[in-house]
Amino acid sequence: MSVLDRPAGPVPPAPAGAPVPFLDLSGVHAGLRPELDAAWARVLADGRFVGGPEVDAFEAAFAAFCGARHCVGVANGTDALELVLTGLGIGPGDEVLVPANTFVASAEAVRAAGARPVFVDVRPDTLLIDPAAAAAAVTHRTAAVLAVHLFGQVVDVGELSAVASRHGLAVVEDAAQAHGGTFDGRRAGSLGHAAAFSFYPGKNLGALGDGGAVVSDDTALVDRVRRLADHGRCGRDRHRHVLAGRNSRLDALQAAVLAVKLPHLDADNARRAAVARRYRETLPGTVHPVAVHPSARSAHHLFVVRVPDRAAATGVLDRSGIGWGVHYPVPCHRQPAFRRWSRGPLPVAEDAAARILSLPLSPTTTSTQIDRVCTALGRASR
Structure with a gap:
């Protein structure tokens, strides 16, 4: 066994x-070696290494796992955060509240979207974002707050959402460290307006390389993120670029690996x-x-x-x-x-x-x- x-x-x-x-x-992968070998052989035989059925299947499975309607696979977790912020229309002139105790990628994504990070303190017990500190940091420029689920523990998004609703802010989950974590029985990825996940190899759900995903119930946001991540293409015509996008796609091999592990x-x-x-x-x-x-x-x-x-x-x-x-x-x-x-x-x-x-x-x-x-x-x- x-x-x-x-x-x-x-x-x-x-x-x-x-x-x-x-x-x-190595110990984690040892028990999965036959399934991982089969996934590699399947992707190699299919020949579709970017997009295709492996990515579609994993996106559907991960959305269901999180309790959300949609999932878009992207290149890494930092891109996932940036794409959510950009998809929400957050950019130059906006501020995003970021807990000071987080990996620097949380702040990098805010800057990459063109917005300004505003750092706030954390709670002394859990070291997660302090809703009172977040409320005190809101200005007329604040557009969103990052609920960073650190160390595997999920933020009390209900408290944070109360702050957000008073000021018309988006709550974006940085769920890079919380695959499968819950708060009040709801999984990370189903608590905010959208969530960003990383599948870096060391994560609880890790690929064999970089990978990430955006998860949300917001169909319009997910459609925009998918287009932004695929060079701004129109879904009906791949030669028509309706947005100034970028290249940030989850490849088929990583999707197949993640589908084995999920x-x-x-x-x-x-x-x-x-x-x-x-x-x-x-x-x-x-x-x-x-x-x-x-x-x-x-x-x-x-x-x-x-x-x-x-x-x-x-x-x-x-x-x-x-x-x-x-x-x-x-x-x-x-x-x-x-x-x-x-x-x-x-x-x-x-x-x-x-x-x-x-x-x-x-x-x-x-x-x-x-x-x-x-x-x-x-x-x-x-």
Whole structure:
């Protein structure tokens, strides 16, 4: 029985001593190798490598998975965000509210659309966008707010939508880290006006290269995004370009790979949740996991903790052969490329950036590996 065929449940034991990978993509793919080989052979035989039936099938399946009407496959998650903003008519002269604690792509997409990012602080428990901070940052130029579902946890879009509705703003989900996550039982991708997903290989639903998607119930927006992503072509006449578009399309091979992985996503996320539970039960008292909202079911893309001394913690992990990451050590408003749009200090994001640490987490992470990580962190905090 392969790793991915095991029923979700308690994290299994594993031999001690081997390095602990931060992300075990080879283990994830091992159980899917026959299906992936068949997908490659099918695409190779068909010969349609851009668009075609593989892309159509995946778009339909992913829209249904998210609980949305439409999905458009694009080249990557950053493009997906930019295309949504452009499709909504957001551009020069507009402002978009962006949480300071996010990957820089969130801000890059706003700039690529021609708008100005306005950085706002995050909640101290979940490190997700603070609706009160967002409300305080609204001006007459504000056109949208990015609900960034970070670390796998879905933003309370209801609270954010209340702010948006008072000011006539679009709520755009940046769901690059939340494939399968939910809030109040609704999946990421079904909560805002539109959502942008990334299928970068390390995501919970990852391709074997770059890929992304736009998901929405708005038929007109999806049609516009599809045209923008395909050189602005008219759907009825591929030689007629009705918009000044670009080339941002999901290729058939990546769509076929994603279609293989999608049916396993919920089970993989359940295993990630089991890993997260084991961490919470085993971590030393000086290490504090980022909170999960009681109404959210996190996809557990990352397991992020606060540590008292990150240099000491990472040093012990390195010496113990344990992988780790930091997401993210420099808030967006402090990045050199975006400082000009900073409106001052954002203390919650800045404090978190100095102390957060991401621990190993994969569907294949074992109880023995978790125990080794927690023992190492205990030594670091003595």
